[in-house]
Amino acid sequence: MRLKLVNLSELWKMKLRTEIKIHKQEREISHQDSILLMGSCFSDHIGNKLKENKFDVVVNPLGIAYNPISLHQHLSLDYFQLNKNFEDIQLTDELYYHYDFHSKFNSFTKEDFVVHVEKAYQAQLEQLNKKPIVFLTYGTAWVHELKSNQQITNNCHKQPSTLFNKRILSVKEIVNSFISMKKKLESEYGHSFSFIFTISPVRHLKDGFIENQLSKSTLNLAIHQLCSNYKNCSYFPSFEIMVDDLRDYRFYNEDLxxxxxxxxxxxxxxxxxAYFSEKTNKYVQQIEKINQSLHHRPFNIHSEANQKFLKKLKNDIKQFSTESNIDFSEELEQLEDQVLPF
Incomplete structure (x- = not known):
């Protein structure tokens, strides 16, 4: 049996992956915009990238929220509801916590817990007052309800499973919850907000493989309905990029x-x-080069070559800051400390 030789030129032409074509969005993001990112841990990833590139960003001030209901409750929280929540602070193993908030707020005293949450809440209010673009990452449609009062919890804080009922949200519940939150924000702030939805590409396999797919599909249906009904809502397909375009385990951490x-x-x-204008993308490219230079670690910080490098970098940043109107005061102050006075 003769083996058929493979033509390498034909091999290179083969399509080996399914790339997702993402259309340019009408609502572009620039460095003049403020952005509030809330939801699952994937919001942290995108938020950190935006921070690195000098955007005005606040990420998950009240902590990570995986399900849409808890996320919407965080966004629509007011002082009255916040103080009411403080009446339900729990104490287990000498730690104070609350089922609505992330474990990062857990404290040894109730007073410390309240102070930490209030500070985070104030950061959220300040960002909302800037009329930000709101980036929402839905993680799962599965929720845990307290049996005692049917309250949907944001975080179970490793309490016994016998305290909760587990169920999946309906599309109608998610849509109605978002609409209520949206109306409350518009009423309180006197204007509409732009929303960008995405579904976390992280699979929640503790719920089960089939259950995870059911959850992600439910989230997708709810978002599709909202984006179809509201012009100021758009969808970024991070989940689809991960599972269809990057469908290989080399793109995952060790936990797969x-x-x-x-x-x-x-x-x-x-x-x-998808969301940056050509001008903003050019700014981002320039900022990435600046960040790379700022992270440069010379063999001898006092050498003449390094001092010339620092002075040039400082002048380049000043010029770019003036042209772009992007604040680099912190970086310039750090460089000032490194440049020798000669």
Missing amino acids: LHPNDTAIKYIWKQFSN
Whole structure:
């Protein structure tokens, strides 16, 4: 039997992956915009990229929220509801916590817990007052309800499973919850907000493989309905990019669930192309070069070559800051401390 030789030129022409074509969005993001990102841990990834590139960003001030109901409750929280929540602070193993808030707020005293949450809430209010673009990452449609009062919890804080009922949200519940939150924000702030939805590319396999797919599909149906009904809502397909475009385990962390740095950079690039103007993308490229230079670690910080490098970098940043109207005062102050006076 004769083996058929493979033509390498034909091999290179083969389509080996399914790339997702993402259309340019009408609502572009610039460095003049403020952005509030809330939801699952994937919001942290995108938020950190935006921070690195000098955007005005606040990320998950009240902590990570995986399900849409808890996320909407965080966004629509007011002082009255916040103080009412403080009446339900729990104490277990000498730690104070609340089922609506992330474990990062857990404290040894009730007073410390209240102070930490109030500070985070104030940061959210300040960002909302800037009329930000709101980026929402839905993680799962599965929720845990307290049996005692049917309250949907944001975080179970490792309490016994016998305290909760587990169920999946309906599309109607998610849609109605978002609409209520949206109306409350518009009433309180006197204007509409632009929303960008995405579904976390992290698979929640503790719920089960089939259950995870059911959850993600429910979230997708709810978002589709909202984006179809509201012009100020758009969808960025981070989940689809991960499971269809980057459908290989080399793009995952060791847990085979979370996207690794390569995947996050790829998704960030797709997000940039979809939501940034050509001008903003050029600014981002320049900022990435500046950040790379700022992280440069010379062999001898006092050498003449390094001092010339620092002075040039400082002048380049000043010029770019003036042209772009982007604040680099913190970076310039750090460089000032490194440049020798000669």
